[in-house]
Amino acid sequence: MAIKRPLRSACYLMAVTAILACTQASLAQVDIWDSQANQPIRQNCVDANGNGTYEDTECTGLVNLGLSSGFIGAGLNQRWFASPFRVDGPDTMVVTEIGASWFEPAGNAGLDVWCKIWTGTDANTNGSFIDEPPNTTATLVFDGSIGPYVSTTCTSPDEDYCDKADPRPNGQPLWWHTYSHLCIELAPGNYWITLYPVGLGPTNTTGFNNLAWFIGSPGGDESLEQPIGPVPQDRGSGRRSVTWPSPGFSLYTLPTSFQPQLPPSTQEGQDLYNVSFRLRGFALSPEDCNNNGTPDVCEPDCNENGTADECDIAGATSDDCNTNGVPDDCEPLFGTDCNNNGIDDVCEGGVDCNANGTADFCDIGSGASTDCDGDNVPDECNPGCNTNGFPDSCDVTGGTSSDCDGNGVPDECQFDDCNNNGIPDACDIASAASNDCQPNGIPDECDLIDNAMRYTPIDDGLINNAWGFGDGADVACGNTFQVPNTPGGSMLVAVEAAIGSNVTDHHPFTMVVYTDPNNDGNPNDGARVAIVSSVQGTRDAETGNFITLPIDPPVFVGAPGSWFFVMFLISVGDNDPDWFPCALDSTAPNEVGRSWTGAATIGNFNTLVLAANPLHLIEQDPDDPFSGNFMVRAAFANFANDQDGDGEPDECAVQPCTTCRGDTNGDGIIDGEDIEDFVNMVIGGAPPSTCADVNHDGSVDQNDVPLFVGFVLYGAPCNEIVNNIECAVCAPVDLYCIYTVNNVQGGGCGSLPQNGGTICILCEPQPGFPPGGVCPDYSGRKWQHFDNNGNLVCTGDIAGFAPGGGAACAVCPPNGFQVLGD
Numbered sequence: 001m002a003i004k005r006p007l008r009s010a011c012y013l014m015a016v017t018a019i020l021a022c023t024q025a026s027l028a029q030v031d032i033w034d035s036q037a038n039q040p041i042r043q044n045c046v047d048a049n050g051n052g053t054y055e056d057t058e059c060t061g062l063v064n065l066g067l068s069s070g071f072i073g074a075g076l077n078q079r080w081f082a083s084p085f086r087v088d089g090p091d092t093m094v095v096t097e098i099g100a101s102w103f104e105p106a107g108n109a110g111l112d113v114w115c116k117i118w119t120g121t122d123a124n125t126n127g128s129f130i131d132e133p134p135n136t137t138a139t140l141v142f143d144g145s146i147g148p149y150v151s152t153t154c155t156s157p158d159e160d161y162c163d164k165a166d167p168r169p170n171g172q173p174l175w176w177h178t179y180s181h182l183c184i185e186l187a188p189g190n191y192w193i194t195l196y197p198v199g200l201g202p203t204n205t206t207g208f209n210n211l212a213w214f215i216g217s218p219g220g221d222e223s224l225e226q227p228i229g230p231v232p233q234d235r236g237s238g239r240r241s242v243t244w245p246s247p248g249f250s251l252y253t254l255p256t257s258f259q260p261q262l263p264p265s266t267q268e269g270q271d272l273y274n275v276s277f278r279l280r281g282f283a284l285s286p287e288d289c290n291n292n293g294t295p296d297v298c299e300p301d302c303n304e305n306g307t308a309d310e311c312d313i314a315g316a317t318s319d320d321c322n323t324n325g326v327p328d329d330c331e332p333l334f335g336t337d338c339n340n341n342g343i344d345d346v347c348e349g350g351v352d353c354n355a356n357g358t359a360d361f362c363d364i365g366s367g368a369s370t371d372c373d374g375d376n377v378p379d380e381c382n383p384g385c386n387t388n389g390f391p392d393s394c395d396v397t398g399g400t401s402s403d404c405d406g407n408g409v410p411d412e413c414q415f416d417d418c419n420n421n422g423i424p425d426a427c428d429i430a431s432a433a434s435n436d437c438q439p440n441g442i443p444d445e446c447d448l449i450d451n452a453m454r455y456t457p458i459d460d461g462l463i464n465n466a467w468g469f470g471d472g473a474d475v476a477c478g479n480t481f482q483v484p485n486t487p488g489g490s491m492l493v494a495v496e497a498a499i500g501s502n503v504t505d506h507h508p509f510t511m512v513v514y515t516d517p518n519n520d521g522n523p524n525d526g527a528r529v530a531i532v533s534s535v536q537g538t539r540d541a542e543t544g545n546f547i548t549l550p551i552d553p554p555v556f557v558g559a560p561g562s563w564f565f566v567m568f569l570i571s572v573g574d575n576d577p578d579w580f581p582c583a584l585d586s587t588a589p590n591e592v593g594r595s596w597t598g599a600a601t602i603g604n605f606n607t608l609v610l611a612a613n614p615l616h617l618i619e620q621d622p623d624d625p626f627s628g629n630f631m632v633r634a635a636f637a638n639f640a641n642d643q644d645g646d647g648e649p650d651e652c653a654v655q656p657c658t659t660c661r662g663d664t665n666g667d668g669i670i671d672g673e674d675i676e677d678f679v680n681m682v683i684g685g686a687p688p689s690t691c692a693d694v695n696h697d698g699s700v701d702q703n704d705v706p707l708f709v710g711f712v713l714y715g716a717p718c719n720e721i722v723n724n725i726e727c728a729v730c731a732p733v734d735l736y737c738i739y740t741v742n743n744v745q746g747g748g749c750g751s752l753p754q755n756g757g758t759i760c761i762l763c764e765p766q767p768g769f770p771p772g773g774v775c776p777d778y779s780g781r782k783w784q785h786f787d788n789n790g791n792l793v794c795t796g797d798i799a800g801f802a803p804g805g806g807a808a809c810a811v812c813p814p815n816g817f818q819v820l821g822d
Contacts, residue, residue, distance in 0.1 A: 029280040032093050032186075033085040037171040038101050038214040038276035039267055040064050045259040054259045064172065065258065066103055066212025067238070067275065070110065070196040073208060078243045081213055081252075082194040083275045084120060084130060084224045089188030091283035094297055099178045100195055101166060101214040101276040104151035110197020110209035113149050113161075113179065117142040120190030130224060133239040134192040135248030141186070146179040149197050149211070168278070175214065183298035185284060190224075192239075192249075193277070216260075216267065217274040238273040290314070302330035321347030338362030353381035372398070385413035404431070446550060453488065453636050455481045458594050458629045459585035465628060466500030467597060467618070468572075468580035476615060477582035477597040477630045478511075478567035480521055485560035488637035493554045495532065496546040497568040498583035498631035509534050509570040509581075511549055513634075516563040523565040523596055524614045530555045546633065554637055565596070566634045567615075586628035592619060595629045657691035662711035664691045670711045678708055 040062035045054040069081040087093050098115065118138035120129035134140075147161045153174070154162035166176035197209035215238070239249035252273070260267040287296040289311035299308030303318065309327050312318035318327030321344065328347065338345055338359055345352075345359030353360055354369070360378055363369035369378030372394035382391045388400070392410055395401035401410030404427030425443055428434035434443030458479055468475055483489050495511045510533045514526030532549040557564040570581045582597065598615040618626050657663070662670040664677035681692040681700050688700035694707040 029096055029282055032087060032095060032279040032281050033220050034168070034278040035083070035085075035217040035220045035274050035276055037166050037168045038064065038216045039170065039218075039261070039265075039271070041216045041267070041272055042259045042261060043257060045257050047256075054256075056262060059259060062261070064175075064214060065216060065272075066214045067240070067252075068105065068210050069102075069194065069213050070108070070210040071208050072105075072108075072210045076242060078241055080116075080194045080196045080241045080244065080249075081275060082134060082192045082239045082241070082249050083277065084190065084192055085220060085279065086190050086224065087186045087188050092185055092187045094281045094284050094295075095184040095186060095279050096182050096281040097178060097180045097279070098146055098182065098195075099176060099278040099280070101172065101175045102177060102195070102211040103163075103175050103214075104149075105210045105212055107203075107205035108197075108208050108210035109151060109201030109204045110149040110211070111199025111201050112145040112197065113147055113177075113211070114196055114198045115142060115144065115146045115179075116140060116194050117184070117186070118192045120192055129190045133249035134194075135245050138192065138245075141191070142184050145198070146182060146195075149199075149201050149209075150177070166276075172214075183294075184281075195277070213275045213277075215273060215275055216271055217276040218266065218271055219274040222270070238275060300326075303327055319347070338366075351377075354378055385410060443550075453486065455484070455489075455634045455636060457633050458591040459631045459633075460587065461631075462585065462587070463498055463500070463583045463631060465584040465586040466502075466580035467582035467584050467626070467628075467630070468500065474569070474571045475579075475581050475597070476567050476569050477595070477618075478523075478565060478632045479630055480523065480563055480565055480594045480596070481634050483558045483560050483562045483564065484636075486636075489560060490556055490558060490562075491554040491637035492530065492551050492557045492564075492634060493637050494548050494550050494635040495530075495566050496548045496633040496635070498546050500580045500583045502579050503570075503581050507570070509568065511632075512567045512569060513551070513555065513557065514565040514567070515558055516565065519558075519561075519563055521563045521593070523567070526565050529557065529564075546631070548635075557636075564634075566632050567596070568630070568632050583631040584626075584628045585631055586626070590627050591629050592627075593617060595619075597621065597630070655689040657689055657693075659691065661691055661694045662708055664689065666691070672712060674708075674712065678704075 042054070042056070042059040042061070043063045043065070044060040046058055047054055048058050049055075067081050068079055070079060071077040072079045116134075118134035118140050120134075121132055121137055121139070122129045123132055123137050132138075150161040150163075152162055154164040157164055157167075160178050160180050162177070163174050164176050164178075165174065166172050195211065195213065197211055200207070200209060238252055240252040241247075241249045254272055258272060260269050260271055282297060284295060285297050288294065289296055289308055290299070296306075296308045296311070299310060301308055301312075303309075303312070305312070305317070307315075307317065309318070309325065309330075312327050313320045313325070318329055320327055322328075328344075339362065345362060351360050352358065354363070356363070358368070360369070360381070361376060363378050364371045364376065369380060371377065372379055373382075373391045375382075375391075379390050379394070383389050384392045384395055388395065390398075390400070392401070392413070393408060395410050396403040396408065402423075403410060405424055423433070425434070425441065425446070428443050429436040429441070436443060467477060492513060495513065497509070497511060510531060512528055513530040514523055514528050516523070516525075517527055518525060530551050532551060534547060534549055568582060572579050572581070595618045596615040597618050616622070618628060618630070659666055659668050660670070662674060662678075664674040664681060667673065678692050681688045682702065682704065692700045692704060692708070694704045694711060
């Protein structure tokens with residue numbers, strides 16, 4: 001049988017006969033059954049004079065007697081006591097509270113108090129159910145815990161479960177236990193009830209559980225008492241079991257040494273078998289305001305207005321500002337009222353994000369907390385991505401942090417910073433601090449790193465130890481590398497380091513590269529060739545992730561076979577002396593003679609000279625010789641991606657033109673079909689070509705646009721301006737000049753080819769070219785051409801050229817020339 005303990009705001013359905021048990025508010029309850037308060041009985045009685053009665057002089061006094069109910073000893077694991085009761089009609093009643101007088105026999109504490117209720121049956125049709133105790137013929141209608149087993153004294157009369165004074169007439173000053181918040185439906189009729197402990201409580205010392213249920217109650221109805229002896233006073237209602245349901249409950253007779261009180265007391269012999277308990281509740285009603293299948297009378301109704309609390313709140317009859325399911329009019333102020341208006345701060349939207357017991361708006365209003373961004377949230381509750389105690393927006397607006405891309409996030413918190421310079425990659429590219437020739441949103445120096453070749457690592461990539469000096473000293477650690485006989489192996493493009501333990505994130509560090517002039521493998525006479533710092537600092541600490549710093553531009557570290565050194569440097573200073581910043585791979589195999597370390601006041605890394613701060617091998621450390629290799633690495637240029645070693649991916653290099661300048665689509669004609677390709681090359685949407693570098697400055701950019709426009713408007717086939725065949729038709733006066741020398745185009749006011757060929761000179765009287773819009777006067781000048789041996793071959797006049805604009809064409813053999821004066 002599935003059993004649940006009834007808890008506040010929780011309901012459950014008994015599996016036996018679908019009897020509902022759920023939480024119940026304190027309505028105006030009525031007594032459904034009351035056997036009345038127990039009274040003391042006489043003890044140690046002996047009929048000394050043999051007259052069949054027990055005078056007071058024949059007893060030793062009064063005692064409050066309890067009958068055990070529970071697992072009271074070996075073989076008596078179901079020694080329960082059961083009592084009859086009746087529910088009078090016509091209404092079905094709801095039991096909301098069970099009260100009983102009992103005490104704990106020493107060391108017999110249970111964990112919970114269990115209740116069973118059976119229907120009373122008259123199977124033998126003798127007009128009474130009392131002679132048929134709840135055994136195999138009885139129907140169980142309730143079976144569950146009604147509350148915890150508590151035998152300590154209550155601190156308030158309103159408490160449940162614990163010992164307190166019996167509130168009924170002639171009640172005892174202690175031993176009354178109440179179990180509220182029940183909801184047990186009982187139709188009119190006869191019933192049996194038993195209470196007993198289950199489990200072992202924390203103070204149990206015997207291994208048995210027991211509650212001693214007080215007897216001596218006057219009883220709820222004498223018709224429920226039957227004779228248990230030859231005289232009328234020997235009538236009682238109680239039954240005890242050994243094991244249930246078989247053999248189950250049977251009559252129980254007290255020893256004759258226990259006797260009822262004599263008149264004027266009204267106590268009778270049958271009262272010695274009446275246990276003290278009370279059932280309280282009210283008539284069941286069919287209302288179910290929240291349609292949850294539970295009658296409203298079984299729902300909490302703390303304000304006793306006849307409506308379930310849930311419906312009060314849902315219908316706005318009651319507020320529930322703290323959303324605890326209890327109407328506010330049923331509970332006092334549960335927090336603070338910093339503005340003293342009688343309303344709990346939480347009910348006024350007073351969130352307490354810093355959990356200091358004061359609503360946020362009061363913290364801000366009193367000045368206890370700052371609110372730099374005016375969002376009514378204390379700044380300490382929004383410490384920002386850099387955890388400096390201020391919201392990101394305040395860092396940005398206050399200038400504490402930069403925000404180069406204007407996205408509201410401090411730059412130091414954006415980890416799209418492949419070169420670790422503390423500036424997001426997008427800002428590096430936008431400011432031209434980094435090139436992005438493809439463009440792919442990644443600085444070119446990082447593209448090269450992604451495709452770089454790594455010098456053979458001497459670690460396995462897993463941090464299993466860390467190195468430091470534990471005294472706040474600055475630390476230097478690093479490895480020796482040898483240049484491989486591989487294309488690009490001499491050009492260092494990046495250095496890398498993993499971070500050890502206990503290092504604060506975002507703590508800056510520096511990496512320095514040294515060559516080895518005498519190639520002895522000892523860094524102390526090294527020559528520094530590169531130094532880079534990580535502004536982002538030691539993020540990813542202890543994760544085994546390497547932090548990569550580009551070397552831009554790449555540096556030469558020696559010919560194949562040469563040694564060089566990469567050192568990781570971090571200033572500990574006043575930080576935690578337990579820092580161990582250098583990540584170590586201490587698992588075998590280790591490369592002996594390759595990892596170096598040292599401690600010194602490093603100070604300004606830019607002036608660090610190894611000779612002044614000598615290093616030693618880790619396995620030769622004077623204080624703690626150690627076997628292992630530092631997790632410091634290096635990467636060299638991959639000439640498959642940067643064959644010219646210019647620090648940019650080869651895909652971004654300007655490709656040679658196979659036709660002529662301006663013919664960007666390669667069809668041999670300069671016309672409108674070339675515009676799309678030209679624009680893509682200029683804005684970076686396609687790899688550039690010298691066909692788009694029409695002004696011969698080595699770059700494809702906006703400076704090529706004016707001349708390209710002239711080419712398109714001129715619309716010449718490449719064969720008119722290539723291969724020194726003939727002079728190109730000079731463009732109109734308002735366009736740039738076109739000329740060709742050995743298949744290379746050029747132009748400009750007064751430009752002269754140097755190696756012979758066809759020449760076309762144009763002066764453009766437009767602002768901006770040349771400055772002022774006026775060309776020099778070359779009228780009357782001559783061409784003088786020489787062969788490769790310096791012999792004069794021919795002389796030609798420059799005709800038709802005058803200040804303010806004009807053009808002239810001349811043909812000269814491809815042997816050279818010089819400009820003569822007037």
